[in-house]
Amino acid sequence: MVSNPLSSPPASGQCPFRGTRVGGALGSKPQTDDWWPNRLQVELLHQNPPLANPLQDVDYKAAFEQIDYEQLKRDIKALLTDSKDWWPADYDNYGPQMIRMAWHSAGTYRIADGRGGASRGMQRFAPINSWWDNGNTDKSRRLLWPIKKKYGAALSWADLMILVGNCALEIMGFKTFGFGGGRIDAWEADRATYWGPEFWNGQAFGENGAQHAGHPDEMVTRDIRWVGQPDEEYYDLENPLGATHQALIYVNPEGPNGEGDPVGSARDIRESFARMAMNDEETVALIAGGHAFGKSHGMVSSDKIGPAPEGAPIQAMGLGWQNPEGTGFAEYTMTNGIEGSWTPNPTQWDNSYLENLFKYEWEQTSSPAGAIQWKPSNPNAPKTPDAHRQGVDHSLMMMTSDIALKVDPAYREVCQRFLDDFDAFSDAFARAWYKLTHRDLGPKTRYLGPEVAEEDLPWQDPIPALDHDVVDAADIDSLKHKILASGLSVSALVSAAWASASNYRDSDKRGGANGARVRLDPQQDWEMNRPQQLSQVLSTLEQIQSEFNGAQSGRKKISMADLIVLGGCAAVEKAAQDAGVSITVPFTPGRMDTTQELTDVESFEWLKPVSDGFRNYHNETIGYKVKPERIFLDRAQLLTLTAPEWTVLVGGLRALDQNWDGSQHGIFTDRPGVLTNDFFQVLTSMDYEWKPVDEREMLFEICDRTTGATKFTATRCDLIFGSNAELRQVAEVYGADDGHERMVKDFVAAWNKVMMLDRFDVQG
Known part of the structure; x- marks a missing residue:
């Protein structure tokens, strides 16, 4: 018989964890979710606890308003043109790479559930910090450390990452629409947001389970998140996702599946940007405006690049994508695999991106890293300077996603308007950038600082200011x-x-x-x-x-x-x-x-719910590929509810007869409209058996164990509070003989919380 290595104390000087496998509390796998993958992760309701926040005593609004804002901007702008030896700036200007960092921080936003975006600085954490599309944004944030260090708790990373994008635009000649602070940093990785059905371990996984190094051409992922085929009537991206491929912010710049198809790319762009709350004009403005600056990097094959930050060795100190070629940076830099610049002057705001896109024909070629890109077919087209070597010029570059703007009729029409009216283009880009970077910050009343735009914009959901005395x-x-x-x-x-x-x-x-x-x-x-x-x-x-x-x-x-x-x-x-x-x-x-x-x-x-378990509403035709109780958990998390608040609200709403269609599912009482704890008493009783009405297991009959008679009916969004171990413990509190008064008190507190969630005018 093999002895248990933990059955007796270790000998003196020996490691107390000798003989244990990597796993459990000390390793990464296996854990509860590996053993029971269908378990409802109720703990997602309790993310970002105060214990994780070293700044919980800071009034961020008061601290931010004490900053010398103009000095802060001067500090940022000075940094942007101060080239560093360890990570040299393209064209001696960090502006373009900081615009990319800011855009990618904000660009994860999606309108279907409002998740993603810049408001909590989530680019600092997994999985976003290790998406291949965010390659080398870790260097941008590290370059900003001197600014963050100086201003400390008064300036969140979330605000800094957006403000530096604005400052970058300004030093290159662009007039921004404004800036509002007020983003408060998260202090742990986001485990609640669903980013797609693909496996994730800092890298993508192919159909055979092999890991791939982070270039979209190597990812077998698109078909997993898309329904139908491009030539079919129903062809759509899985809700609530916004990115067309896993680990992307928007679309594959080489076109769908990296196949260099501009028409298919236009289709992807329209769908993805719409999911990010942008119309055609805003989409063109953002692409054309963003590509007026900087360059793309693709000098080294992706299979030579080291792992993303979350997979990097400890001595890398949080930096990923280590490049073994040459110096590993400057002219050897690798990000998305495409190499080159869109314009002859990549650090100056002008209209040359659109001018050259439409003036010249473009032919497909490949980058040194093997990625599909495009160059002018006319050898006399303007050149763009090398980002680091004096006297070296290159052909202009376009991505497949750029050519898409030229071949799509609707996008082409918008481009032509912008070509004819540079001021209109500048205004459209300014407004689209402001929307991109502020749309998840909430109502304008939450914005901080002297540069908040005065104009009320439709996407800010404006509400008139209080103009009367309130009731007593x-x-x-x-x-x-x-x-x-x-x-x-x-x-x-x-x-x-x-x-x-x-x-x-x-x-x-x-x-x-x-x-x-x-x-x-x-x-x-x-x-x-x-x-x-x-x-x-x-x-x-x-x-x-x-x-x-x-x-x-x-x-x-x-x-x-x-x-x-x-x-x-x-x-x-x-x-x-x-x-x-x-x-x-x-x-x-x-x-x-x-x-x-x-x-x-x-x-x-x-904002219309696809599924709302609070009212036993579930629309199966729209297409979330998860069970109703998982969407219900997501809904509770969006309402910032704890597990007890979620549980007591459901029990109370069932007692108050709140099913959307008047059905009796989960109405475990003969006194509907009375705030009893009957829901919890029936849910926890062993007097009943719970039987699915069919093999789909969406509806259930609750039968008397003795007589077999059906007493009640229920949905999955009812039964989850008795079947899930954590939720059942809460339900038992409210279903106990002494639980009714506590249930009413807790229901009222949770009800008031929901009624007050958007009262930013009275929140601390």
């Missing part, structure tokens, strides 16, 4: 009585308030009850919002609002945004009282009503 405690009490006496049911009032507030997503700070957009298109017609019932609730509340505001002699008013939330609060109080628990639901007035004119309908349609 006596008014609130009076309005509650009027609402409850109006004939509106508890379920209807709760439904309207929840519909107004619960579309908030913390990823990009969009949605929420402020503005009362639930009254407007497109939200008022979303099927999960019970449109017919919602209309009746809104009509009644508008009458109450009109009577109250009309009776006021001064500036005191109540907005519909406030009244919708107050109606829900009054209903929850009544439901708790009917269940035998007296409690006051907190209410903070001060919301304002926005207008249809200030609502970007197309953009807001993306």
Whole structure:
């Protein structure tokens, strides 16, 4: 028999971990997720705990506002033209590489779920820091350390990475649209965002399981995330993904699958940029504007480049992609494999990118690293200088994704307008860059600093400033009585308030009850919002609002945004009282009503849930390739809920009869509309058996163990709170004999949290 190496203490001087395999608490694998890959990762609700943040005592807004902002910009601009021996700047100017770093920091944003983007500085962590498309951005951030070191806690990495992009544009002659600070750094890697179905270990994996070194041509990944074929009627990118290939920010610059197809590239660009919330004009402006500067690097074959930062040896000190050729940098630099510059003057803002793209015909060629690229067929076309060697010139370069702008009719039309009007192009690029770098920062009221643009932009979801005195405690009490006496049911009032507030997503700070957009298109017609019932609730509340505001002699008013939330609060109080628990639901007035004119309908349609377990809504036709409970977890994480908050909200909403279609799934009570803990009592009871109605296992019957009679029905979004080990422990707290009052108290606290998620005006 083989003895257990841990069954007795080690001999003196021996390693206490001798004989243990790499794994468990000390290694990387196997762990719980390897043994049980279908386990719901509830711990994703508890990321970025205060214990991980060494700056939790810092008021970032106050600290940022104490910075000498103009001196900060002078410091950055001085650094941008101070070439370093260890990483020489192309053309003696770090500007272009810093623009790329800023763009890639912001460019991970996607509109479907608001995830990605620049607001937390996630480019510092895996997996983003090791995507092949981010090759050598680690060097850009390391170059910025002297600036970060000087300003410390008063300047987040997230803000610095975007501000340096603006400064880079300015030193090269471009007038930016503005800058808003206020991005607060994360302190650990993002484990919640779904980046695609491919395997990931700092590198891509092919179909045979072999690792590949990070060049898109070597990745067998596109077909995994695309549905259908390009020549089929239904051909689409998996929701909610935005990048067309794994480990990319947008698209493969060599075209789909690296095959040099400009037409296919245009199709990819349009889909990917749309997923990133950009229209055709913004897309052309960003590509043409960004490619006015700098160069691409492809002097060394990708198979010679060392591992990405997350796979690099410890002595690399967080730097990856070590290059063994020559000096490893300057004229030997390797990033995406394409070599060359787009313009004759790569550090000056001008229109030569578009001028040369359309003036000359382009022929396909290859970079020294073997990547597909394009050069002018006319030998007399302008040249571009070598980035490091004096007196050496090269042919201009275009990527397949650049040629796409010329061959696609819609893109070509936009390009022609920009060619004819350089000022219009400059303005379009300035606005698109501002949108790119600020769209996940949230409402403009969150922006910090002296360069915040005055203009309100549609993608900022503007809400008019508070223009009246708010209601006091006596008014609130009076309005509650009027609402409850109006004939509106508890379920209807709760439904309207929840519909107004619960579309908030913390990823990009969009949605929420402020503005009362639930009254407007497109939200008022979303099927999960019970449109017919919602209309009746809104009509009644508008009458109450009109009577109250009309009776006021001064500036005191109540907005519909406030009244919708107050109606829900009054209903929850009544439901708790009917269940035998007296409690006051907190209410903070001060919301304002926005207008249809200030609502970007197309953009807001993306906030419509594909699946909403809180109301047992699941649209199977749209195409998330995961089970409803996993989307439900994602929804809870976007609402910043903890596991107990998530659990108690579901139990309470089921008791309050909130299923979108009026179904009885999960309504484990004979007193719907009363805030009981019946959901948890039934969920944890052993008096029942749980039987799927078919092999799909989406719906279930809950049968009496003794008689076999069906008592209730349920969905996966109900049963997960009894089947998942962590969630069940919470459910048992609320289902216990002493759990009801605690459940009501916790439900009210979680309800108030959701109602207040977008109240940035009163948040600390």
